[in-house]
Amino acid sequence: MTEMIVRTPITTRAAWLGTELARSDDWLIPLTEEHQREFRDIVAQGRARGLGLADIRPDAFPLERLASVARAVESEIEDGLGFVVLRGLDLEGLSAEDAGLAYFVFGAALGRPIRQNAQGHLLGHIQDTGRNIMKDPAVRGYQTRIALPFHTDTSTDLLCLLCYRKAKSGGMSSLAPLFTIYNRLLEDAPELIDTLYEPFNYDCREEKHPDGLPFYSRAAASVCGGKLSLRHNSGYAKTAQRLETCPRLTEAQTRVMDKIDRLSFDEEIRFDVQLEPGDMVFINNYQVMHARSEFEDHSEPDRRRHLMRLWLHLHRGRPLAPDFDNRGGIVTTDTLANDGLRPRSVSEE
Numbered sequence: 187m188t189e190m191i192v193r194t195p196i197t198t199r200a201a202w203l204g205t206e207l208a209r210s211d212d213w214l215i216p217l218t219e220e221h222q223r224e225f226r227d228i229v230a231q232g233r234a235r236g237l238g239l240a241d242i243r244p245d246a247f248p249l250e251r252l253a254s255v256a257r258a259v260e261s262e263i264e265d266g267l268g269f270v271v272l273r274g275l276d277l278e279g280l281s282a283e284d285a286g287l288a289y290f291v292f293g294a295a296l297g298r299p300i301r302q303n304a305q306g307h308l309l310g311h312i313q314d315t316g317r318n319i320m321k322d323p324a325v326r327g328y329q330t331r332i333a334l335p336f337h338t339d340t341s342t343d344l345l346c347l348l349c350y351r352k353a354k355s356g357g358m359s360s361l362a363p364l365f366t367i368y369n370r371l372l373e374d375a376p377e378l379i380d381t382l383y384e385p386f387n388y389d390c391r392e393e394k395h396p397d398g399l400p401f402y403s404r405a406a407a408s409v410c411g412g413k414l415s416l417r418h419n420s421g422y423a424k425t426a427q428r429l430e431t432c433p434r435l436t437e438a439q440t441r442v443m444d445k446i447d448r449l450s451f452d453e454e455i456r457f458d459v460q461l462e463p464g465d466m467v468f469i470n471n472y473q474v475m476h477a478r479s480e481f482e483d484h485s486e487p488d489r490r491r492h493l494m495r496l497w498l499h500l501h502r503g504r505p506l507a508p509d510f511d512n513r514g515g516i517v518t519t520d521t522l523a524n525d526g527l528r529p530r531s532v533s534e535e
Contacts, residue, residue: 188383188408188507195372196414200268200473201365204457213267213457215258217274220251225275225288232287239290239299239308247291256295259468263344264504268473269361275348275464282350286494289348289466296468297344297498300513303393310495312347336362336450336475337419340388340404340512342497343504345469345476349461353491358479361457362450364416365473368407370449371442378442382407385509387433388419389426396514401426406442408510415472415510418446450475461493472504 195201207213217225228247237246249256255272262270277285286309293299302310339345347359371378385403395402408415420443426432449455456477461467469476483490499513506513 187509188405188410189412190409191380191383192368192407192409192414193372193376193379195369196365198365199266200363201369202267202363202457203366203454204361204363205454207267207457213269213271213459215255215270215272217255217272218251221255222276224249224251225292228288228291229280229284232291233284237287239287242291242294246294249292249295252292253295256292260296260500260502263468263470263473264500264502268363268365268470270468271459271461272466272468273462273464275466277350277464282492282494285348285350289346289494290496292466293346293496293498296346297500297503300342300497300499302495302497308496310497312493312495313490333480334478335421335447336360336456336477337421338364338417338471338475339497340417340419340471342471342513343500344496344498345471346496346498347461347467347469348494349463349465350492350494351463351489352461353483354489355482356479357460357491359459359461359467360477360479361459361469362455362475362477363473364418364475365414366455367446367449368414368416370455371445375442375445378438378445379407381436381438381442382416384439386423386439387426387435389422389429391422391425399431400429401432402512404512405507405509408507410507410510411505413472413504415504415506417472417510418443418450418475420444420447450477 231247259270259272262268275285275288280288290299290309299308301308368382371382383405386406387401387403390400390402392400394400397403404417406417423435423439423443427435459467
């Protein structure tokens with residue numbers, strides 16, 4: 187159980203405002219020529235050794251110049267803003283396979299990549315598959331081109347995205363600070379704070395959680411080891427209501443989720459960033475929500491929007507209370523799939 191309920195405003199850098207970040211570059215780490223060379227060296231070594239993603243361990247590619255970058259990312263996501271963007275990986279001449287390898291190796295220096303679906307994918311490919319999330323409960327938002335509301339990915343410490351190709355138009359990424367929103371709730375609706383520390387039920391979207399149900403129950407707020415951790419996914423909390431065995435949402439749960447949804451889109455709070463090809467964003471799922479605007483894609487398959495996703499359990503991650511911890515994820519497959527670094531989307535399985 188949680189150690190306490192936080193009832194005083196959070197004053198760390200993690201309680202930021204989007205309007206302030208838009209006037210600074212505190213959230214940005216530009217890659218230098220030396221960093222670019224090391225990424226290229228990783229690709230060359232990976233090709234020569236014929237490694238698959240499941241073969242890569244933190245010590246498989248000892249980082250030199252990029253080691254300090256990894257530590258800076260780790261510091262910013264845990265003790266700073268809660269997210270950071272690495273800008274400018276040179277993709278010239280790099281296939282999706284090559285870019286995925288370089289990105290995966292850097293991610294493995296931060297944490298252990300975990301499976302993202304029942305097929306055991308360690309590297310997810312975010313592309314529009316043409317499927318309809320409203321008609322098929324097994325479809326997830328990242329497989330579509332629709333706008334995605336603010337949420338956290340609740341099975342992992344860190345969400346990491348690499349932009350390989352951007353859309354013809356749209357597809358803007360947005361971030362919202364949960365600590366700032368928590369402060370607003372303390373000010374405007376303090377009677378709802380306790381509700382966040384109670385269990386919410388989340389839809390597994392036709393996959394089975396290790397808890398044994400088609401939904402899982404976890405608190406939306408928790409303090410462990412002196413650190414406050416938060417989560418939010420009103421979409422999956424509401425779609426879980428289609429399941430007969432799922433407990434009904436309380437009035438307080440609905441109210442607090444609706445307030446968080448409204449605050450997350452507040453123009454003063456949220457931070458919009460257009461990821462360019464070669465940009466990598468690292469997001470602490472216990473502090474920062476993410477969203478995406480609807481996009482229009484190119485007609486040519488080799489020009490369509492393509493992001494790669496890693497879910498990482500940090501090597502030096504924070505402790506989590508049992509009623510909050512969901513690091514076990516929603517995947518029950520016991521065998522890791524080695525996809526041979528071939529870029530593919532889940533729909534190809």
